[in-house]
Amino acid sequence: xxxLAAPLDSLLVMPEQVTNKSKRKFxxxxxxxxxxxxxxxxxxxxxxxxxxxxxxxxxxxxxPMLPRLDWVTFFTSPRWIPNPAPGNPASFGALALLVxxxxxxxxxxxxxxxxGLGAAVYISEFAKGKVKETLxxxxxxxxxxxxxxxxxxxxxxxxPLIKTVFTAAPGSWWGQVMVTLHLASxxxxxxxxxxxxxxxxxxxxxxxxxxxxxxxxALRAVPDxxxxxxxxxxxNPWETVRxxxxxxxxxxxxxxxxxxxxxxxxxxxxxxxxxGHNNRIPAALTDPVRTMTATIAAEMGxxxxxxxxYRVLFILGIVLFAITCSINVASDLIIKGVKKANxx
Amino acid sequence: MSAPxxxxxxxxxxxxxxxxxxxxxxxxxxxxxxxxxxLIGPSGCxxxxxxxxxxxxxxxxxxVTTRGEIKILGKNIYDEDVSLIELRKKVGMVFQRxxxxxxxxxxxxxxxxxxxxxxxATKQSVLDEAVEKALTEVRLWDDLKDRLxxxxxxxxxxxxxxxxxxxxxxxxxxxxxMDEPCSALDVEGTRAIxxxxxxLKGRYSIVIVTHNMAQxxxxxxxxxxxxxxxxxxxxxxxxxxxTPKNPKTAEYxxxxxx
Ligand SMILES: Nc1ncnc2c1ncn2[C@@H]1O[C@H](COP(=O)(O)OP(=O)(O)OP(=O)(O)O)[C@@H](O)[C@H]1O
Ligand SMILES: [Mg+2]
Numbered sequence: 001x002x003x004l005a006a007p008l009d010s011l012l013v014m015p016e017q018v019t020n021k022s023k024r025k026f027x028x029x030x031x032x033x034x035x036x037x038x039x040x041x042x043x044x045x046x047x048x049x050x051x052x053x054x055x056x057x058x059x060x061x062x063x064p065m066l067p068r069l070d071w072v073t074f075f076t077s078p079r080w081i082p083n084p085a086p087g088n089p090a091s092f093g094a095l096a097l098l099v100x101x102x103x104x105x106x107x108x109x110x111x112x113x114x115x116g117l118g119a120a121v122y123i124s125e126f127a128k129g130k131v132k133e134t135l136x137x138x139x140x141x142x143x144x145x146x147x148x149x150x151x152x153x154x155x156x157x158x159x160p161l162i163k164t165v166f167t168a169a170p171g172s173w174w175g176q177v178m179v180t181l182h183l184a185s186x187x188x189x190x191x192x193x194x195x196x197x198x199x200x201x202x203x204x205x206x207x208x209x210x211x212x213x214x215x216x217x218a219l220r221a222v223p224d225x226x227x228x229x230x231x232x233x234x235x236n237p238w239e240t241v242r243x244x245x246x247x248x249x250x251x252x253x254x255x256x257x258x259x260x261x262x263x264x265x266x267x268x269x270x271x272x273x274x275x276g277h278n279n280r281i282p283a284a285l286t287d288p289v290r291t292m293t294a295t296i297a298a299e300m301g302x303x304x305x306x307x308x309x310y311r312v313l314f315i316l317g318i319v320l321f322a323i324t325c326s327i328n329v330a331s332d333l334i335i336k337g338v339k340k341a342n343x344x
Numbered sequence: 345m346s347a348p349x350x351x352x353x354x355x356x357x358x359x360x361x362x363x364x365x366x367x368x369x370x371x372x373x374x375x376x377x378x379x380x381x382x383l384i385g386p387s388g389c390x391x392x393x394x395x396x397x398x399x400x401x402x403x404x405x406x407x408v409t410t411r412g413e414i415k416i417l418g419k420n421i422y423d424e425d426v427s428l429i430e431l432r433k434k435v436g437m438v439f440q441r442x443x444x445x446x447x448x449x450x451x452x453x454x455x456x457x458x459x460x461x462x463x464x465a466t467k468q469s470v471l472d473e474a475v476e477k478a479l480t481e482v483r484l485w486d487d488l489k490d491r492l493x494x495x496x497x498x499x500x501x502x503x504x505x506x507x508x509x510x511x512x513x514x515x516x517x518x519x520x521x522m523d524e525p526c527s528a529l530d531v532e533g534t535r536a537i538x539x540x541x542x543x544l545k546g547r548y549s550i551v552i553v554t555h556n557m558a559q560x561x562x563x564x565x566x567x568x569x570x571x572x573x574x575x576x577x578x579x580x581x582x583x584x585x586x587t588p589k590n591p592k593t594a595e596y597x598x599x600x601x602x
Contacts, residue, residue, distance in 0.1 A: 128406060225443035232401055232439075233456045233511065234432035243455065248446045 058317045065311035074315075080279045082299065082309040092312045094319075096281050100196075100289035101323075103282060104271060107200025108207055108264040113257050115204070116211030120256075121241055123212070124219040136216075143209035147269040154202040154274025159193030166197075166286045182284045192276050195286045199275035203267055207260035214259060218252020219245055251335045258331035262324055268293040292316045350377040352519050352549040353398060358412035360393055360402065367393045369573040371412070375566070377518075380541055380550045382564035382581070384557060386596065390573040391553040392440075395521050398551070399435040400428060417518060433460060436512030438522040442504035444496035444511075449488055452496045452507055453478050456515040478510040482540055502533035509540065520544065522552040526559065538563045557597060561585055569593045 069092065073079075077093025084090035123135050166184050168175035178184035185192070222245050230240040246253065268291075276288025277298065296313050303310040353375040360368040367390045375381050383391045396402045397414060400421060414421050421431055433456070444452050451458075454471045475492065479485040484506050488494075496507055505525060512520060522541075526534040541550055541563055554560050560567055560581065567581040569590075577584060577593045588594040 223443075225439060225441060226445055228401060228404075228439065229443045229445055229508070230455070231404060232399060232432055232437040233459070233515070234429040235455075235459050236429065239459050243447075243459070244445055 055321065058314050058321065062311050062314035062318055065308055065315060068308070069312065069315065078279065078281050080295070082303075082312070090308075092308075094292070094316060096279050097290055097292045097295050097316070098319075099281050100275065101265060101291040101293070101320075103196055103289060104199045104203055104275060104291060105261060105264045107197065108203035109257070109261055111201065111204035112207040112211055112260055112264070116208045116256070116260060117215055117253065119208070119212045120215035120219060121245075124216045125237060125241060125245070136213075139209050139212050142205070143213065145206075147206065147267060148273075150202050150206055150270040151273030153205075154198050154270060155194060158201060159195075159198050159274065162195070162198050162201075162286065163193040179284070183286060185284045185287050192286060192288050194274055194276035195288045196275065196282050197285045199271045199289065199291075202270050202274045203264040206267060206270060207263050210263050211256045211260040214256035215249075215253050218249040218256060221252065222248045254331060254335060258327055262327055265324055265327070266293060266320070268297045272297055292320055296320075351375060352377040352417060353551070354415045355397075356413040358394070358397060358410065358414060360390075360397065360411070361409045362405070363407040367573050368397070371570075371573075371575045373568060373575055373578055375549065375551060377549050378546050379565040380545050380552060380563060381566040381568060382560040383551065383553045383568050383570065384555075384560050384596075385570035385576075387555070389570045391570055392523055393573075394570070395437075395523055395551060395553055398519070398521055399432050399437055401432075401437065429460070433515045434517055435519045435521060436515065436517040438505070438508050438512070438520065438525045440524045441528050442501055442508050444499070444504050444507050446495065446497050448493045449496050449499070449507060450475055450492040453511045453514060455511060460515065474514040478513040481513055481544075482506040482510040483536075484510060502529055502536055505529060505533065505537060506540065509537075509544075517548060519549045519551065522550065524553050524555060527555065534559070557585075569596060571596070 073091060073093050075098070076095055077091065078096035078099075079091040079093040080096065081088055081091045119135075119139070123132055123139075127135055166178060168178050168184065175184065226244050226248055227240055230244045231237075235243065271291045272294035275290060275294065277290050277294055278288035279290045279295075280287070282289050296316055299309070300313055303313065351374045353373070355371055355373050358368055358371040359366065371390075371394060383395065385391055393402065397410060398416065398421075402408045402410065410422070416431070416435060419426065445455060447455075450471075453475045454466070457466050457471060457474060476485060476489075479488060484503060487503065488499075496504065499507065505528070509520070509525075526537050529537065538559065541552070544550065545565075552560075552564065554563075564581045566578065567584040568578045569576045569584065569588075569592075571592055577588060577590045579589075584593065585597055588597060
């Protein structure tokens with residue numbers, strides 16, 4: 001019986017036919033096919049159920065606040081004052097938080113995409129033997145470093161370094177240059193240790209392993225015959241990469257970058273420590289910022305269950321959720337667009 | 345005395361090792377210019393390996409060692425001053441599985457021009473002309489002239505293989521190496537490729553590896569029989585099939601092992 005050899009295939013492909021068969025004659029594999037089928041189906045659906053449940057939960061907590069929130073303020077004001085004080089009325093303006101999330105992510109991607117793709121190309125096309133194996137292990141190790149450790153590195157190592165490099169005496173010509181180029185804060189001319197740049201670089205370091213390992217997979221999946229075709233036409237390795245491997249692996253490379261971006265947007269602990277956690281719109285590269293994720297993490301503990309502050313933090317969560325979802329949808333659309341363009 | 349025979353490829357005592365395994369043993373051969381030469385022999389005897397020496401593409405594996413002398417158009421290709429790029433322009437290769445690049449038909453054909461010439465030298469009109477010429481030469485122009493933007497990997501296999509031949513032509517090669525170019529094709533496709541080889545012969549020297557003895561007989565002027573990494577016999581195709589000198593050749597063409 002061929003069916004015996006591949007019980008799983010058959011039940012996935014043609015459930016009806018299998019059921020008919022099992023009525024005719026008792027057979028162990030046939031008898032567990034139905035439950036197995038449901039189990040597998042459940043596994044498939046569980047991710048969707050999970051996402052729906054998460055969304056519902058966040059939404060439930062946020063819901064009472066949705067009609068009451070001043071949405072214009074939320075999206076256009078940087079005044080995030082959850083705990084009102086005399087002369088300082090409560091205000092939920094999340095603009096600076098949105099800007100913080102987007103700027104740190106942007107800086108992270110500017111660094112991580114070229115570095116990540118370059119490293120992936122080097123590992124998959126140029127490195128040989130020991131070097132290749134070592135690099136792959138190192139990349140995996142990098143991916144395994146907990147985010148709090150990255151936060152420490154930002155705080156203790158990278159921050160002081162950036163502070164030293166970007167700080168110049170106020171009024172000096174160098175300080176003037178830094179301020180003009182928006183590299184150091186206009187107010188003091190001095191750079192903070194923990195700031196937008198530090199956070200961005202730390203996020204980049206965290207996104208690079210993701211981008212490298214996924215891009216490397218994508219490049220490795222390109223058939224060797226393409227490389228030989230290009231080489232036999234006299235292409236050098238670099239031309240082969242640029243003109244053959246990149247087009248051939250485009251979808252995988254794009255997906256890798258999108259996942260790297262997702263990692264940067266969603267990161268919490270490292271940015272909490274490395275960005276300075278300061279609610280304002282940055283004017284310079286070394287101004288401290290604050291992200292949505294860090295705000296939720298830092299403030300959730302001090303809220304009173306059910307009060308507006310509590311609920312607005314959940315609204316921030318919904319916004320984050322929407323951002324990551326749209327990144328995914330956008331990448332899907334880009335990939336589909338690329339596919340269509342290839343066929344046309 | 346008749347005019348001296350021109351040889352496009354001459355090798356002397358070529359040995360090749362894949363790591364410790366010796367795949368070619370003292371291969372000495374002179375391949376005539378403008379002719380079709382077929383390489384036959386049982387599986388694993390080193391036909392592909394020998395063919396891949398002629399454009400030095402074996403060297404992409406770093407565990408390959410080659411010894412001996414290979415002269416192409418009189419020039420030893422293992423000399424220090426030989427440019428791999430120039431060599432591969434002169435010596436084109438067609439692979440066993442059609443392997444057009446995953447870009448458009450048009451870009452596949454101009455690929456060689458783009459990588460070998462300055463941007464300024466590859467004007468649109470020059471490229472267009474090269475595409476038309478190359479596709480006409482392989483008899484694809486009528487089929488594909490309205491579909492130059494199609495992704496080449498979506499064509500029929502026969503068209504893909506012809507395209508793989510066409511993309512060599514703009515580089516004006518002297519020699520075309522073919523490694524079982526018809527093994528992925530049906531009877532029709534095989535016939536089409538063979539006809540194409542006849543049309544190209546004369547202007548290009550063709551070396552073709554084949555498993556199909558009928559094909560070697562039909563399509564080639566000269567025939568080389570290899571066995572276990574060694575060259576056993578090399579003569580005119582008719583002579584090799586009618587009056588083989590070496591008993592091993594006779595056994596092989598009678599189909600005793602294969
Ligand atoms: N990349 C490689 N690494 C190691 N050994 C190889 C490699 N390529 C070929 N060989 C070995 O070298 C010998 C000759 O192989 P080659 O591919 O040249 O034979 P062939 O005559 O083309 O055979 P076929 O008719 O099956 O294509 C074989 O024994 C093969 O196992
Ligand atoms: Mg072969």
